[in-house]
Amino acid sequence: MTSTDVRKDAEDSGPSGYAAARLRLLQEGARSGPPRRSALAELTDDWLSGLFSAGAEQLRGVSLIAVGGYGRGELSPRSDLDLVLLHDGSDSGAVAALADRIWYPVWDLGLALDHSVRTPAEARKTAAEDLKVQLGLLDARHIAGDLGMTAGLRTSVLADWRNQAPKRLPELQELCAERAERQGELQYLLEPDLKEARGGLRDATALRAVAASWLADAPREGLDDARRRLLDVRDALHLTTGRATDRLALQEQDQVAAELGLLDADVLLRQVYEAARVISYASDVTWREVGRVLRSRAVRPRLRAMLGGGKPVVERSPLAEGVVEQDGEVVLARAARPDRDPVLPLRAAAAAAQAGLPLSLHAVRRMAANVRPLPTPWPVEAREQLVTLLGSGSPTIDVWEALEAEGLITQLLPDWERVRCRPQRNAVHIWTVDRHLIETAVRASEFTRRVHRPDLLLVAALLHDIGKGWPGDHSVAGEIIAKDVAARIGFDRDDVAVLAALVRHHLLLVDTATRRDLEDPATVRSVAEAVGSQGTLELLHALTEADALATGPAAWSSWRGSLVADLVKRVAAVLAGDDLDEPEAAATTAEQERLAIEAIATGGPVLSLRAQTESPVDEQPAGDPEPLGVELVIAVPDQPGVLPAVAGVLAVHRLTVRTAELSALNLPDGVEGSVLLLNWRVAAQYGSLPQAARLRADLVRALDGSLDIAGRLAERDAAYPRRRGVVAPAARVTVAPAASRHATVIEVRAQDAPGLLFHIGSALEDAGLRMRSAHVSTLGANAVDAFYVTDGKGVPLAAGEAASVARKLEETLRA
Numbered sequence: 166m167t168s169t170d171v172r173k174d175a176e177d178s179g180p181s182g183y184a185a186a187r188l189r190l191l192q193e194g195a196r197s198g199p200p201r202r203s204a205l206a207e208l209t210d211d212w213l214s215g216l217f218s219a220g221a222e223q224l225r226g227v228s229l230i231a232v233g234g235y236g237r238g239e240l241s242p243r244s245d246l247d248l249v250l251l252h253d254g255s256d257s258g259a260v261a262a263l264a265d266r267i268w269y270p271v272w273d274l275g276l277a278l279d280h281s282v283r284t285p286a287e288a289r290k291t292a293a294e295d296l297k298v299q300l301g302l303l304d305a306r307h308i309a310g311d312l313g314m315t316a317g318l319r320t321s322v323l324a325d326w327r328n329q330a331p332k333r334l335p336e337l338q339e340l341c342a343e344r345a346e347r348q349g350e351l352q353y354l355l356e357p358d359l360k361e362a363r364g365g366l367r368d369a370t371a372l373r374a375v376a377a378s379w380l381a382d383a384p385r386e387g388l389d390d391a392r393r394r395l396l397d398v399r400d401a402l403h404l405t406t407g408r409a410t411d412r413l414a415l416q417e418q419d420q421v422a423a424e425l426g427l428l429d430a431d432v433l434l435r436q437v438y439e440a441a442r443v444i445s446y447a448s449d450v451t452w453r454e455v456g457r458v459l460r461s462r463a464v465r466p467r468l469r470a471m472l473g474g475g476k477p478v479v480e481r482s483p484l485a486e487g488v489v490e491q492d493g494e495v496v497l498a499r500a501a502r503p504d505r506d507p508v509l510p511l512r513a514a515a516a517a518a519q520a521g522l523p524l525s526l527h528a529v530r531r532m533a534a535n536v537r538p539l540p541t542p543w544p545v546e547a548r549e550q551l552v553t554l555l556g557s558g559s560p561t562i563d564v565w566e567a568l569e570a571e572g573l574i575t576q577l578l579p580d581w582e583r584v585r586c587r588p589q590r591n592a593v594h595i596w597t598v599d600r601h602l603i604e605t606a607v608r609a610s611e612f613t614r615r616v617h618r619p620d621l622l623l624v625a626a627l628l629h630d631i632g633k634g635w636p637g638d639h640s641v642a643g644e645i646i647a648k649d650v651a652a653r654i655g656f657d658r659d660d661v662a663v664l665a666a667l668v669r670h671h672l673l674l675v676d677t678a679t680r681r682d683l684e685d686p687a688t689v690r691s692v693a694e695a696v697g698s699q700g701t702l703e704l705l706h707a708l709t710e711a712d713a714l715a716t717g718p719a720a721w722s723s724w725r726g727s728l729v730a731d732l733v734k735r736v737a738a739v740l741a742g743d744d745l746d747e748p749e750a751a752a753t754t755a756e757q758e759r760l761a762i763e764a765i766a767t768g769g770p771v772l773s774l775r776a777q778t779e780s781p782v783d784e785q786p787a788g789d790p791e792p793l794g795v796e797l798v799i800a801v802p803d804q805p806g807v808l809p810a811v812a813g814v815l816a817v818h819r820l821t822v823r824t825a826e827l828s829a830l831n832l833p834d835g836v837e838g839s840v841l842l843l844n845w846r847v848a849a850q851y852g853s854l855p856q857a858a859r860l861r862a863d864l865v866r867a868l869d870g871s872l873d874i875a876g877r878l879a880e881r882d883a884a885y886p887r888r889r890g891v892v893a894p895a896a897r898v899t900v901a902p903a904a905s906r907h908a909t910v911i912e913v914r915a916q917d918a919p920g921l922l923f924h925i926g927s928a929l930e931d932a933g934l935r936m937r938s939a940h941v942s943t944l945g946a947n948a949v950d951a952f953y954v955t956d957g958k959g960v961p962l963a964a965g966e967a968a969s970v971a972r973k974l975e976e977t978l979r980a
Contacts, residue, residue, distance in 0.1 A: 191242050191404065235247045384447045523564070673696075875927070898975035
């Protein structure tokens with residue numbers, strides 16, 4: 166069916182015919198995107214025009230106008246109809262009756278309507294008072310009635326906008342900034358708002374308004390296509406959900422991707438991110454130009470007076486060879502020749518980042534269009550300029566994005582294309598892969614004074630997750646890519662080997678420190694063998710912290726920092742030749758010793774509960790807050806069932822476990838007995854924390870069996886069933902081979918849930934295992950735990966038995 170046929174059906178059948186024609190149009194599989202949006206707008210125009218004509222036979226000086234998205238002819242399946250009934254004020258009663266004849270049929274069909282009835286003077290007055298109204302009127306389009314009245318309003322509104330632009334554009338910029346603060350950046354969000362988030366459709370509309378002011382214009386290349394992509398995604402979202410929503414929720418992304426003919430949700434998100442990045446960059450450039458023009462207008466009269474009416478001289482300050490600063494931006498010098506200077510993009514970028522200034526759009530585009538590829542290997546200057554750029558701190562981000570917007574990054578580093586705009590479906594990560602890599606370099610720049618080779622640290626930070634664009638373990642794939650990139654950049658063979666090792670093992674320290682028993686010599690030796698040298702260990706320590714800090718607030722804390730520092734100290738000792746045949750005695754604090762002695766004396770659990778409000782100075786940089794929660798230390802005489810008992814009591818009291826450590830405590834000479842020490846970081850799921858006395862009383866009952874923890878948790882689960890949401894990956898339980906000579910290490914990775922640690926501990930106890938130590942951490946919604954277990958005689962499990970235990974535990978957690 167053609168557009169003409171659909172429109173004719175609507176005209177013949179009235180409102181019900183419009184509804185049927187609209188439905189047929191939306192169900193046409195062959196038509197989508199801009200053609201469908203335009204056809205829907207035309208169909209709606211014809212229907213509304215008919216309603217207008219039927220009610221305005223005797224009226225003059227009245228017109229019906231579409232504004233906003235409808236005014237632009239961009240109707241998504243569930244879009245609002247934004248309408249203005251414009252009149253000359255001669256017969257307000259008749260106009261009100263006409264409005265009812267138009268509005269009520271729209272409401273009767275269940276369509277959302279944003280409407281107003283105004284004279285031209287009232288419309289202009291409201292626009293002057295309300296910026297959002299003025300923005301909508303900039304897209305005013307005639308539907309029916311007095312065309313001259315519509316044209317007059319459009320002309321007046323545009324003239325008002327241009328005359329008031331020096332005042333209104335800063336207001337618009339502030340609105341955009343406030344919205345970005347509330348909604349976040351579209352190009353990084355896992356559940357983005359396609360309209361309101363920064364880089365979304367609202368920003369694209371704001372750029373149109375800036376262009377209409379004639380003060381500045383956005384970079385046009387790719388902007389219309391980016392806007393079209395976001396509109397296409399919104400259309401698919403409306404069709405798949407049946408709702409007028411702009412939020413691309415996780416549970417709907419696969420359906421939306423299928424509606425658009427895309428492979429999966431990741432491909433969909435990447436396209437959304439790419440479009441948002443184009444709009445965000447165009448916004449940055451445009452608002453910078455607006456600021457420059459407004460500053461120039463403010464300064465020009467004073468300069469002319471000073472110069473006697475002569476033309477002001479443009480100041481250009483040299484920054485580097487071929488690079489100058491002009492009017493707050495970094496531009497190319499007049500003598501610069503990109504076609505003869507392949508290092509120029511890196512030199513200009515490094516100079517801009519070091520000066521904390523933006524690269525001008527014209528300079529970046531000129532370099533992208535004319536620069537010759539760098540030779541392989543790169544000349545020394547190119548490598549040094551890259552390192553300078555990466556070590557410039559936060560200004561690196563904007564400069565890097567400017568290069569990336571014009572394709573210069575993938576020209577320099579072709580492997581970057583696979584990680585560009587790649588989403589990370591992990592609640593711990595707050596950035597896409599490529600932005601995370603740059604953020605890691607920014608964090609690493611703070612640690613360059615801690616290492617002997619800051620250049621290797623910064624390049625390793627840039628490359629550590631480069632393997633995420635390839636199948637399999639990203640650390641293994643990344644090692645191969647890092648070798649190739651490092652050699653191409655011009656590092657020698659030894660440096661290439663170090664960079665490859667850093668990429669291969671960038672998770673080694675934090676994984677080992679938080680999931681392994683650091684008292685076990687096998688743990689420390691395995692890390693020392695992987696690292697190989699003191700210099701690499703030093704770099705890996707700094708890279709580990711930079712990586713975690715750039716991941717998100719859940720990935721680093723003073724607790725994790727202290728564990729990693731402890732591991733590094735032990736590994737450094739091994740690399741220096743120290744012998745670790747026997748486990749090193751764990752340091753015992755005065756408080757731990759007091760709790761242990763009291764536990765032996767009372768024969769029951771003793772605990773200490775205290776808030777952690779500040780980070781120890783030696784463990785974490787000042788200003789970084791401790792993770793949410795408090796420290797709970799429990800000493801219990803050694804006996805079976807301690808871990809599930811404590812975990813169960815915490816679950817019953819709705820305490821969320823952030824981290825946990827279980828270990829045997831060395832008692833002072835003369836004190837008989839054995840004590841288990843459990844160090845927890847917990848947070849209240851709701852309300853305030855329970856009193857320590859109540860926790861202890863319930864723990865005593867859990868240990869003697871009088872508190873039915875499993876029953877209590879089952880009752881609560883039945884009373885409060887979990888809400889439907891994203892289906893989490895199934896739990897995975899593995900045995901870590903050769904992780905310890907003294908115990909079998911069982912690793913559990915699962916979706917965090919109330920009572921999870923209780924169920925794990927109970928399953929291990931039911932298998933007749935003894936717990937030497939446990940290392941528990943929660944990263945976002947993911948639990949990552951390691952348990953050192955032996956059989957009843959204190960001997961590590963045989964390979965077959967360990968595999969059987971892991972398999973049964975996995976089945977238990979998946980049930």
